[in-house]
Amino acid sequence: MRELEELILKKGKVLEGNILKVDSFLNQQVDCAMMKLIGNEFANYFKDKNITKVLTVESSGIAPAMFTAMDLDCDLVFARKKKSLTIEDNIYKSTVYSYTKQEMKEIMVSKDFIKENDNILLIDDFLANGQAAKAMIALCKQAGANVCGIGIVIEKSFQKGRKLLDEMDMDVYSLARIKSLSTEGIEFED
Amino acid sequence: MRELEELILKKGKVLEGNILKVDSFLNQQVDCAMMKLIGNEFANYFKDKNITKVLTVESSGIAPAMFTAMDLDCDLVFARKKKSLTIEDNIYKSTVYSYTKQEMKEIMVSKDFIKENDNILLIDDFLANGQAAKAMIALCKQAGANVCGIGIVIEKSFQKGRKLLDEMDMDVYSLARIKSLSTEGIEFED
Numbered sequence: 156m157r158e159l160e161e162l163i164l165k166k167g168k169v170l171e172g173n174i175l176k177v178d179s180f181l182n183q184q185v186d187c188a189m190m191k192l193i194g195n196e197f198a199n200y201f202k203d204k205n206i207t208k209v210l211t212v213e214s215s216g217i218a219p220a221m222f223t224a225m226d227l228d229c230d231l232v233f234a235r236k237k238k239s240l241t242i243e244d245n246i247y248k249s250t251v252y253s254y255t256k257q258e259m260k261e262i263m264v265s266k267d268f269i270k271e272n273d274n275i276l277l278i279d280d281f282l283a284n285g286q287a288a289k290a291m292i293a294l295c296k297q298a299g300a301n302v303c304g305i306g307i308v309i310e311k312s313f314q315k316g317r318k319l320l321d322e323m324d325m326d327v328y329s330l331a332r333i334k335s336l337s338t339e340g341i342e343f344e345d
Numbered sequence: 346m347r348e349l350e351e352l353i354l355k356k357g358k359v360l361e362g363n364i365l366k367v368d369s370f371l372n373q374q375v376d377c378a379m380m381k382l383i384g385n386e387f388a389n390y391f392k393d394k395n396i397t398k399v400l401t402v403e404s405s406g407i408a409p410a411m412f413t414a415m416d417l418d419c420d421l422v423f424a425r426k427k428k429s430l431t432i433e434d435n436i437y438k439s440t441v442y443s444y445t446k447q448e449m450k451e452i453m454v455s456k457d458f459i460k461e462n463d464n465i466l467l468i469d470d471f472l473a474n475g476q477a478a479k480a481m482i483a484l485c486k487q488a489g490a491n492v493c494g495i496g497i498v499i500e501k502s503f504q505k506g507r508k509l510l511d512e513m514d515m516d517v518y519s520l521a522r523i524k525s526l527s528t529e530g531i532e533f534e535d
Contacts, residue, residue: 178455178458179457179458180420183454183455184420184421184455185414186420187414187415188415190411191415213403213404214407214423214425217404217407217408217411218407218411218421221377221407221411224377225377229377230370230374230375230376230377231374231408232374232375233373233404265373265374267369267374268368268369
């Protein structure tokens, strides 16, 4: 998506360790108009898949997933990263390793919100090593739900996540695919 | 807001300890159409305040705050609850005690996203003891920004948060104000 690539080039910052910081429009400050555009794009791409739920992980996935769900006329569900007292034991859970935060986390979702007959679209802000996507797929599998596709805002194509999801035969649609990333510059896939 | 009160009565569950569980449309599964309505309502109420940023805390505040910011044509900023490696030391921080999760947490926001001249609208999903709102106000004070109002989706009026914010002379607009809450039923303020 050209508008997104331009925004990444304009506002993204590259930190040590292949980290792309997009806090100024996606991960902390959120550009609403861009999120709406992103939601439109995902919804349009997956519109024939009869999606019944959009699933993401808190927090940065919520804004783009919200507009996607809105356009697909279905509910958004966000998996939580830690157990709170308002969630009962009635949950599916899975483990994800975050390279950015350098820690293991459990993600979980209530059994009430993903059902056997659901057609799920997964949305996430980043695809790097594919750990979050893999954990969301595991949650859906536990529920017996059907994962119909994965929408990614920014894919770091040089890391192993894309290959992992391709090998799982997933329909992955990434809006910006980064071929290489360094403090010298950012290069996108064609 | 009548539509919201009806949804709370229909889908909310009351747990031990005055906890209202609204995971089915707000805190984990998200009803997009209701979030849009909520955003419209907040934006309309605060439209003359020249809001330059909408501030919330991850994660449940993001969906309603997103639509509010969209309508007010400004960016959304969400404070984070824990430090991640992609956020540098360039932050404002404040402490919040969560009664639901029974723990102290730091919330933080990058100094890049709240500035001295900003007119901030705070949005949160719940107002109970007012701890999250108080911490967000503290962040804004550190930045020298102006807190122009607070939009709350569900207020538990029988807890001390509303009084606390009134005493701070805040313009608080709550869409559903709960007078009493028990497993017997939910009663709203007139």
